[in-house]
Amino acid sequence: xxxxxxxxxxxxxxxxxxxxxxxxxxxxxxxxxxxxxxxxxxxxxxxxxxxxxxxxxxxxxxxxxxxxxxxxx
Numbered sequence: 001x002x003x004x005x006x007x008x009x010x011x012x013x014x015x016x017x018x019x020x021x022x023x024x025x026x027x028x029x030x031x032x033x034x035x036x037x038x039x040x041x042x043x044x045x046x047x048x049x050x051x052x053x054x055x056x057x058x059x060x061x062x063x064x065x066x067x068x069x070x071x072x073x
Contacts, residue, residue, distance in 0.1 A: 012066055031063040038064075 016024060041057050 008062055009066075027063070028067040031060065031067045034060050035064045 019027075038057065038060055041053055041060075045053055045057065
């Protein structure tokens with residue numbers, strides 16, 4: 001899959017400029033919770049990698065990275 005990091009980075013930056021702080025905090029909590037499923041998702045992906053599972057893994061991995069580095073003032 002061809003992946004360009006600048007696209008999701010720009011989309012997240014544009015969204016976070018207008019998102020209320022409470023919404024960003026909730027996204028961080030949700031992402032941490034979903035991140036717990038990544039190991040199982042990757043193991044399932046070794047047997048059968050469907051497009052939905054692939055998108056889940058990529059999106060959750062990206063959000064974990066962004067939300068760890070993102071702080072609300």
